[in-house]
Amino acid sequence: KAGVTQTPRYLIKTRGQQVTLSCSPISGHRSVSWYQQTPGQGLQFLFEYFSETQRNKGNFPGRFSGRQFSNSRSEMNVSTLELGDSALYLCASSQAGLVDIQYFGAGTRLSVL
Amino acid sequence: AQSVTQLDSQVPVFEEAPVELRCNYSSSVSVYLFWYVQYPNQGLQLLLKYLSGSTLVKGINGFEAEFNKSQTSFHLRKPSVHISDTAEYFCAVSEDGGFKTIFGAGTRLFVKA
Numbered sequence: 001k002a003g004v005t006q007t008p009r010y011l012i013k014t015r016g017q018q019v020t021l022s023c024s025p026i027s028g029h030r031s032v033s034w035y036q037q038t039p040g041q042g043l044q045f046l047f048e049y050f051s052e053t054q055r056n057k058g059n060f061p062g063r064f065s066g067r068q069f070s071n072s073r074s075e076m077n078v079s080t081l082e083l084g085d086s087a088l089y090l091c092a093s094s095q096a097g098l099v100d101i102q103y104f105g106a107g108t109r110l111s112v113l
Numbered sequence: 114a115q116s117v118t119q120l121d122s123q124v125p126v127f128e129e130a131p132v133e134l135r136c137n138y139s140s141s142v143s144v145y146l147f148w149y150v151q152y153p154n155q156g157l158q159l160l161l162k163y164l165s166g167s168t169l170v171k172g173i174n175g176f177e178a179e180f181n182k183s184q185t186s187f188h189l190r191k192p193s194v195h196i197s198d199t200a201e202y203f204c205a206v207s208e209d210g211g212f213k214t215i216f217g218a219g220t221r222l223f224v225k226a
Contacts, residue, residue, distance in 0.1 A: 043216035104156030
């Protein structure tokens, strides 16, 4: 069974641009969560989707948004990029929710110049 | 609100020595507890989880953890570490009925020859 796939692996953008990150969960998994990882703040929860519905979100500004498609694939969008958005963005999938085991992708490393 | 504190940011240890990585959490409701490991340039991998039942949980790679409700702790232990255990370890908590996971700041385990 294929694991969680995140694309692209690396991304370089400039301030003010927007970016879309993609996450393909493990087949059969309906829950997808997104996290931002930085050296200073550690791993911070962005949001969780289940069956195309956002069930919870972390404390991030509205520039961070996401969605989930009917095939459970998820995208995360960041608009008006700031230097502080440079981070490793991790996606995790599970069968039904967060008490299930979460399987993480390798992440997308975003650098904002 | 739930929170997770990993008491040590770095733990250096010699190969074949025992190690304990400490984790305390706070929550007003029932929780589920996890330990994840992250190797360089990779996503997170689940080591073990506590959902209910026996307070001593065994995971992969010889790791185990003990849930102590009175002390709100979930310390990770391994009786004999290997060089290959060098990585960053994250403790995480999900509240029963919640849809997000909160991660600790991480503990970097460095195993020396």
